Each structure stands twice: as C-alpha cells, then as structure tokens.
Amino acid sequence: MTFTAENILLVGSVLIFSSILISKTGYRFGIPTLLLFLLVGMLFGSDGLGLQFNSASDAQFIGMMALSIILFTGGMDTRFQDIRPVLRQGILLSTAGVLITTVLTGLFIYYITAWYTGSPTLPMLTSLLLAATMSSTDSASVFSLLRSQKMNLKENLRPMLELESGSNDPMAYMLTIALIQVISSGSELHVGLIAKDLLVQFFVGGVVGYAFGRFAVWLINRINLSNSSLYPILLLSLVFATFTITDLLKGNGYLAVYITGILVGNSRLAFRKEINTFMDGLTWLFQIIMFLTLGLLVNPHEMLDIVVIGLLIGLFMIIVARPVSVFACLLPFRNLSGRARLFVSWVGLRGAVPIIFATYPVLAHVEGSHLLFNIVFFITLLSLIVQGMTIAKVARLLHLDLPQEKEGNEFGVELPDEIDTRLQDLTLTPDMLAGGNRLADMNIPKGTLVMLIKRGNEFLIPNGQMELHPGDKLLVMLENKKPAET
Incomplete structure (x- = not known):
C-alpha cells in the first residue's frame, strides 16, 4: 500500500492515533515516547503492514520543519537565568564536543570496518561522514525525556544538557555538509576552509x-489582531521565515530558530498562554510525524546485515567517544563533580537528527550512503533503548536527581506578563487556622491577594468573613515575587 492523495488523511490519522495509544502504555514501563513513535513507523512500514514510503527528500523536508518547531519551542522554554551559569560549558560541548566525537568515532569506524570482514571497508572520509551525522545529541529526544519525566537534576545539569542539545546541531550539520562536498567533488579536506564556513554559519x-527574536517580540506586543488565536500562527510564520532567510544567507537555520525561541521565551509577551499551548501541541504533532516518517523510511530487514558493526560503533560512541569528549570539554570547570560529568556523558542521546542528517548523503548519491543510513538508524535505536530508558535510573544511581518541581498552580489560572506578580497555591493546615478560621483572621502580608478558594471540587469566591477549613486550597497573587507567608 502506498500513500495517495485519497488515503493520506486516513492512513496518517491511523498512524498518529496508534502512536499515541501505544506511547501511553509504553510510558508506564519507562520506554521513551519517541522510540515508540519510531517503532510504530517501522511496524506499519514495508517490512511490517506494507505501507510504502521511500522518499528521502520528503523525509528530510518533514524533518527540517519539525526540527525548526522543536528547537524554537525548546528555546522558548529555556530561561536565561538557568543557562547563564552553564553557557560556557554548553557552548564547548556543542562545538568542541561534536568535533571530538566526530574525529574519535570516524577513526574507530575506519579501523573497525577494515578489520571486520562482515562489513565493507569504509574510506577515511566516508567514516568521518558517518561519524559526523551522529555526532550531535538529539534535541527532540533530550527535551522530550527531561520534560516529559519532569526530571530535575543537581549541579544545574538540566539547563546544560538542554543548551547543548539545542545548539549542537549546527556543528554536526556543517561537518556533514562539508564532508559530503569534499567526497562528491573528489577534492582534499581543507580544515581552514571548513573552519571558515563554520564561523560564517554560526x-x-x-x-x-x-534580529528575528527581537522583531517577533516587538510585533506580537504591538500588533492588534481581531482574534487571539492568530498570534501563535503569526509567530509560527516568523519561525519558518527565520529558518529560510538564514539558510538563504548561508547561515545555520537551526541555530537561528533556537536563538529566536530563547529571546521570545525570555521577553514580556502578549498572549503567552495561547502561544505556549499552540506551540506545545504543534511540537508534539511534528515530533510524532517526524519519527513516524523516519520509521516508515527504513527497511528493517536491511539492518540485519549491519547489526554487528552497528553494535560495535554504537557501544564505542556510548562508552568511549561521548565520555572522552565530555570530560575533555568540561576539564576547565572544577566545580562540576565527577558524578555530574559521568551523567552528562550518559545523556548522549541519538534520535531523529542523526537520521535526518543521514538522508543528506543519500540525496547527494554518496557511495555507500544507504549503508550509512542503516547504520545510523540502528545506532539511534540502540541509543534510545540503552540510554533513553535508563536516564532516570542513572540520575538516581549517581544521586543527582532532585524532587520534581510543580509547574503552574492547581487552579489553571495564569496572569499576563505585563503584571509584575506571580500566582501561588497554598494548602491550609490546622496550624494556619489556629488564630481563627476566617480569612480576616489570617496574617496575610501586604501586597498579597487571595483570589480563589478550592474546597474539594468546588471553587469559592473569597471574602473576609468566609470560614476556612483545613485542606482548603488558596490561590494567592503576590507582588514583586515575594513568597507567601501565613
């Protein structure tokens, strides 16, 4: 069965519906949601239920759109105050770390394929190209795992990992494109030329x-649209414009949309709730579509021939290349413990990005590109299974996990950014009501307003004479970010 204009909506809806149902079951067993989406695509593909999809160019286009949205949303959720202390570490990991991983893995691939008779020997440049496609951690996988599990980590590790995964794709992309150009033209590898191209891209x-981040904030806050639902759509158009214009100017679009997202997320923004809700839903939709598409693209039976070589390369990256690059990059930062360095080494997740980058050699008709694609796909599966399913366990084993922080409030109420206040919910205890059980009897600080009271499933409008009970939840508004006191 192939995709046609008549059946694409039906087939697409069945795929998405099946993916969401399966992910709900898999989440209970600690299986990464994105891995399940990938497996559903493989199940419905040519070696499974027979859906035919073999267009690497279409998969690349879908991946480009999806990554633009994922990186932008990830940038929006990144707080300046969180990444500022780990900015140097993140930049080193996303640049030098990617380069070290590429060189070490490329050398290993070159020698292991020459030694192992079950795989064709790959030339040095092709070995480096294969390594480059897999050299960055996957932003979709890292963002999804850390946030879906609401994982909080000591030593400011979460913002460091998110910063690295959001900003290291440009380096891997440039290395991949540069090596493809060298292989296709038959010219020599000029390190100086590649370094120059990298600087231009960055x-x-x-x-x-x-520029687009500042413009987006100014436009959203100044323009007056008839419907608030149009604001996130307007912002989405700016995201795609950012990527496309950057690419036309020979810059890196993935880095551009991530920076735009950081600026938008850290600025006062009108209609933030509507924008966040829209972008979060769209991000999940495109993650599902991207992983399903990549699952459909692969022919699982072809991976049987590269299981051994794939295992050797994958384990080398997990056990040697990633730890060496992490420890080398973090060497100047004495405040990081050895346990933290080990954990960062373990979170070298591969996901959709390496598979998408592996389509570039296929479209460029590089010799052996289909072999490269299958190896990258296999190593991605290995990484998501071995590393993705154990991140939370490794964090606990290394004593780096922290209690989950509650996001928002139980009332589902949000305030516009223009109001310099925050909301906090407070559960009353008998000790709090010892001086009287009325709101007027409570010692509420000046500048604090009780907005709502929740008693069971009932919402009550407060007044000074209302009798309060232990277990009542109060929604309080505080000015100047002062903590609530009772």
Whole structure:
C-alpha cells in the first residue's frame, strides 16, 4: 500500500492515533515516547503492514520543519537565568564536543570496518561522514525525556544538557555538509576552509536569530489582531521565515530558530498562554510525524546485515567517544563533580537528527550512503533503548536527581506578563487556622491577594468573613515575587 492523495488523511490519522495509544502504555514501563513513535513507523512500514514510503527528500523536508518547531519551542522554554551559569560549558560541548566525537568515532569506524570482514571497508572520509551525522545529541529526544519525566537534576545539569542539545546541531550539520562536498567533488579536506564556513554559519545564524527574536517580540506586543488565536500562527510564520532567510544567507537555520525561541521565551509577551499551548501541541504533532516518517523510511530487514558493526560503533560512541569528549570539554570547570560529568556523558542521546542528517548523503548519491543510513538508524535505536530508558535510573544511581518541581498552580489560572506578580497555591493546615478560621483572621502580608478558594471540587469566591477549613486550597497573587507567608 502506498500513500495517495485519497488515503493520506486516513492512513496518517491511523498512524498518529496508534502512536499515541501505544506511547501511553509504553510510558508506564519507562520506554521513551519517541522510540515508540519510531517503532510504530517501522511496524506499519514495508517490512511490517506494507505501507510504502521511500522518499528521502520528503523525509528530510518533514524533518527540517519539525526540527525548526522543536528547537524554537525548546528555546522558548529555556530561561536565561538557568543557562547563564552553564553557557560556557554548553557552548564547548556543542562545538568542541561534536568535533571530538566526530574525529574519535570516524577513526574507530575506519579501523573497525577494515578489520571486520562482515562489513565493507569504509574510506577515511566516508567514516568521518558517518561519524559526523551522529555526532550531535538529539534535541527532540533530550527535551522530550527531561520534560516529559519532569526530571530535575543537581549541579544545574538540566539547563546544560538542554543548551547543548539545542545548539549542537549546527556543528554536526556543517561537518556533514562539508564532508559530503569534499567526497562528491573528489577534492582534499581543507580544515581552514571548513573552519571558515563554520564561523560564517554560526555568525549569520546568531545575527539573524537575534534580529528575528527581537522583531517577533516587538510585533506580537504591538500588533492588534481581531482574534487571539492568530498570534501563535503569526509567530509560527516568523519561525519558518527565520529558518529560510538564514539558510538563504548561508547561515545555520537551526541555530537561528533556537536563538529566536530563547529571546521570545525570555521577553514580556502578549498572549503567552495561547502561544505556549499552540506551540506545545504543534511540537508534539511534528515530533510524532517526524519519527513516524523516519520509521516508515527504513527497511528493517536491511539492518540485519549491519547489526554487528552497528553494535560495535554504537557501544564505542556510548562508552568511549561521548565520555572522552565530555570530560575533555568540561576539564576547565572544577566545580562540576565527577558524578555530574559521568551523567552528562550518559545523556548522549541519538534520535531523529542523526537520521535526518543521514538522508543528506543519500540525496547527494554518496557511495555507500544507504549503508550509512542503516547504520545510523540502528545506532539511534540502540541509543534510545540503552540510554533513553535508563536516564532516570542513572540520575538516581549517581544521586543527582532532585524532587520534581510543580509547574503552574492547581487552579489553571495564569496572569499576563505585563503584571509584575506571580500566582501561588497554598494548602491550609490546622496550624494556619489556629488564630481563627476566617480569612480576616489570617496574617496575610501586604501586597498579597487571595483570589480563589478550592474546597474539594468546588471553587469559592473569597471574602473576609468566609470560614476556612483545613485542606482548603488558596490561590494567592503576590507582588514583586515575594513568597507567601501565613
């Protein structure tokens, strides 16, 4: 069965519906949701139920759109105050870390394919190309795992990992494209030329991303639209414009949309609730579509021939290449414990990004590109199973996990950014009511307003004479970010 204009909506809806139902079951067993989406695609694909999808260019286009949205949303959720202390560590991991991983893994692939008779020998440049496609951690996988599990970590590790995964794709992308150009043209590898291209990509991506981020904030706050639902759609159009214009200017679009997201997320923004709700839903939709598409694209029976070589390369990356690159990059930062360095080494997740990057050699008709694609896909599965399913356990084993922080409030109420206040819910205890059980009897600080009271499933409008009971939940508004006191 192939995709046609008549059946694409039906087939697509069945795929998405099945993925969500299966992910609900898999989540209970600690299986990464994105891995399940990938497996559903494989189940419905050519070696499973027979859906035919073999367009690497379409998969690449879907991946480009999905990554733009994922990186932008990830940037929006990144707080300046969180990443500022780990900015240098994150930048080193996303640049030098990717380069070290590429070189170490490329050398290993070159020698292991020459030694192992069950796989064709890969030339040095092709070995480096294969390593480059897998050299970055996957932003979709890292963001999804850390946030879906509401994982909090000591030593400021979560923002460091999110910063690295959100900003290391440009380096891997540039290395991949540069190596493809060298292999396709038959020219020599000029390190200076690649370094120059990298600087141009980073500079243009940074400048355009910053400019569009500022423009997006100004436009959203100034324009007057007839319907609040149009604001997130307007912002989405700016995200795609950021990526496309950056790419036309020979910059890196992935870096640009991530920076735009950080600027938008850390600025006062009108209609933030509507925008966040829209972008979160869209991010999940495109993650599902992207992983399903990549699952459909692969032919699982072809991976049987590369299981051994794939295992050797995958285990080398997990056990050697990633830890060496992490320890080398974090060497100057003495405040990080050895346990923290080990954990960062373990969170070297591969996901959709390496598979998408592996489509570039296929479309460029690089010799052996289908072999490269199958190896990358296999190692992605290995990484999601071995690392993705054990991140929470490793954090607990290394004593780096923290209690989950509650996000928002139980009342589901949010305030506009323009109001310099915050909301907090407070559960009353008998000790709090010892001086009287009326709101007027409570010692409420000046500048604090009790907005709502929740008693069981009932919401009550407060007044000074209302009798309060232990277990009542109060929604209080505090000015100047002062903590509530009773």
